[in-house]
Amino acid sequence: MSLLPRIRVPLRVKFLIALMFLVTSVVGAITLTMANLFHTDKKTYIHDLTSMIALHTAAETRSLLVGYQERINVFARLMGDRRVDPDEKARLLKALFKDFPDVVAVSLYAGGREPVTVYDVAKLDVAGLTKQAFLAFRRDRSVPVDRIRAGAVFVENSTLLPALPTLTMAVSRPSPDGGTPVVAAAVIRLDSLLRLARRSVAFETFVVDSRGAVLAHTDPGLVARRAPVSWIPESALQWLLGPESGGGSEPMGFTKEYVHEGVEMIGGFARVEFGNVLAGVQIPKTAAYLTARELLNNLIGVAFLLLTAAVVVGLLWSRLITRSIERLSAATRAVAKGDFDIQLAHRSRDEIGSLAESFNQMTSELKVREHALKQAQAALIQSAKMAAFGQLGAGIAHEVKNPLAGILGYAQLAMRKVGKEDTTYTHLTIIEKEARRCQIIIESLLRFARQEPTEYSIVDLNRVVEEGIAIVDHQLTIHRVNIEKRLSPVPAMRGDANQLQQVLMNLLINAQQALEPDGGTVRVATRVCNGFLELRVSDTGPGIPPEIQPKIFEPFFTTKPAGKGTGLGLSVTYGIVRDHKGEIRIESEPGQGTTFVLTFPADEALGSAEAGGPRVAAAA
Structure with a gap:
């Protein structure tokens, strides 16, 4: 040393x-x-x-x-x-x-x-x-x-x-x-x-x-x-x-x-x-x-002036060169601290300018990758939260489901023995109603936790969309919501038609509630994109604020008034899409409406027996 x-x-x-x-x-x-x-x-x-x-x-x-x-x-x-x-x-x-x-x-x-x-x-x-x-x-x-x-x-x-x-x-x-x-x-x-x-x-x-x-x-x-x-x-x-x-x-x-x-x-x-x-x-x-000495002295003076000029020019030139390198070094330290928004201004077309362009390209790519990493991390956290909530909900549902069935049964028996004019009958009616409501919540928790066995079969995504729209079309029309369909030919896929229909209905009902009281338009589209089946549900509503979007799929999170929602609709939707090996994401800006994009990976689109089968035409 x-x-x-x-x-x-x-x-x-x-x-x-x-x-x-x-x-x-x-x-x-x-x-x-x-x-x-x-x-x-x-x-x-x-x-x-x-x-x-x-x-x-x-x-x-x-x-x-x-x-x-x-x-x-x-x-x-x-x-x-x-x-x-x-x-x-x-x-x-x-x-x-x-x-x-x-x-x-x-x-x-x-x-x-x-x-x-x-x-x-x-x-x-x-x-x-x-x-x-x-x-x-x-x-x-x-x-x-x-x-x-x-x-x-x-x-x-x-x-x-x-x-x-x-x-x-x-x-x-x-x-x-x-x-x-x-x-x-x-x-x-x-x-x-x-x-x-x-x-x-x-x-x-x-x-x-x-x-x-x-x-x-x-x-x-x-x-x-x-x-x-x-x-x-x-x-x-x-x-x-x-x-x-x-x-x-x-x-x-x-x-x-x-x-x-x-x-x-x-x-x-x-x-x-x-x-x-x-x-x-x-x-x-x-x-x-x-005279020779005078000339030599003059030459020495000129040489000294040239040396001085060279020193000054060298200082300015070296400063000009090293200043760009110093800025690059400072920017590199900033990037090391996680600041990917930094960009280097450059006007030269030499190697320093090329290096600055490469640095700017690197920071832009790092910023994109950081954003993707944050999204993946948020999705991973959301998935972990959902899995933990599903396990917790399944345990609670199993523990509460049987006692709740007993409460509901005894309430109905008691109502048969009491006249309708009796105030006790009114109380028993309330008990029955709330017990049924609790039963619905328990069933939603079980569906979210996927504790109930599900059997997948080959389904036509466009037909699932047609049937789901038919169920809620009357309700959306009453609330002055117009539905537009843009269904492209897509391959058949393996899944649960009832669960996929429940997902679509949840999204359509949420869109209808977001368009109240003035109404609006909801667009449903299907297509094949980059080897994935894609289902898009868009509305012309007020949009979802950016600070709320990360929490939208959390259980019991809702922006609706009390009594209008349980906060489990999108959580159940998230769980169903996840069970189908798919992804769900939000595209929304305040005042520009909201679009839910559901994708299913290509290797899950058909089973081995049906791989390479024909596309299913859009329903008329």
Whole structure:
């Protein structure tokens, strides 16, 4: 035996749980699929966008650097031209610094001599930098002259002060005398590159020089510190160094996902194709997928709304379904208590509606069967009461019949000895009359109890009806009662003609008394119905109230005034019909008249010798 109590879970809760599980599974699967598809599309889009911005940044950076190279060549040609007067050269150089405000200084390396440097003093003064400090910094960060003379372009971050962010670019030029190429190196402000780096709001843009230091960045502080780009993946740095260092297998631009300072980043890189400079952009994955998260949040919100709607609809739907079942359950309990009048109203045409129709049909049939059972029970009780009364009446009749005969005999003897004028004669007459009345009652009791032997023979029911009507026809006519006969051909039956005639006469006399004082019509009909012989006696009287009908066959029950009836007529009739294995029932409604229906079972209609004999025609 389980110690845990059994929890009753209503059907609507089970239905709701199943619906929520189904809706949650479907919506969850749809949401997850859409989120994955969008994430994949978004990832591809972000990588393509990052690569495109990196390529665009590289192209713009190369355009700036090529422009710087041309300016350096202009300065170099003027500085190496020995035909120009020194004063004129100084004036022209000053004009060039004015025309090219990004150029801070230009150095010319020719042969093995010390470089010749020209610079814009005003720009140094504005940045707070002295000539000596600038020249010392330039000596400390010398350019690789030999590599540049071999044809390479040199670009590096040469920022000395935050107020003056600069780059150094060195290129080679042919010597005027055809000797060793001349190297021209210029210090150029990074303002244009910094503006390029700060152009994007969402992406962090940077440019890296050939030594792996930040050349331009969204954060100017990194440029001022000449910070190394430690966050760039090794593959990007190898690719930056060029094919000679084992890289170069990547396309013009590519993207990588990596972690920078604990933050997952998506980076795009593109070679500038000028001086081993690399352009790149990066964006945190959280920012890149912000719209994806917003979409996911929206999908979750929509899923929650759908789930809420499913819960509400499920509650209403389950309530609609289970309400019919609950009504059916309540109706079933009512039927179990004996209430067969209950009917379920239904409008649906589904299984619940079919079940309700079946339930209504069941209750209707149960009601009919209950009514039939009550009738059978009432008939059984009536039969038991009649049998008990018959036994009691037979005993009383036997005990009273002989003393009553003595009383009647002695009264008649005494009357012969007393003159009619004597008052004693009058008293004896009353004794004789009442004794005879008691004798009639005793004989009726004996007939009811069937203590007197009865011999059945083949009788013609229609002839019994004709003879019985003939006996009482005069009495009914006097009381303005008209008799209508509707006698159909019926088979002969085995019975006692005198008793059957007594039954008919009792019913006709009762009908005549029910039609007093205005008279009316009594109809007598015979027929064969469902294998039974049927005798119907109907009148147009006031009818019998429903509350009296169950008592109508009880002995000594009568509705007539005192002295007009003994209450044994219908009791005797009931006993005679019962002895003939028949049934008697009443069909009556107040104001609609009364019909007594007598039926005899088919297996009692004829004896074995006469079975299958001819029908007896109706009497003329």
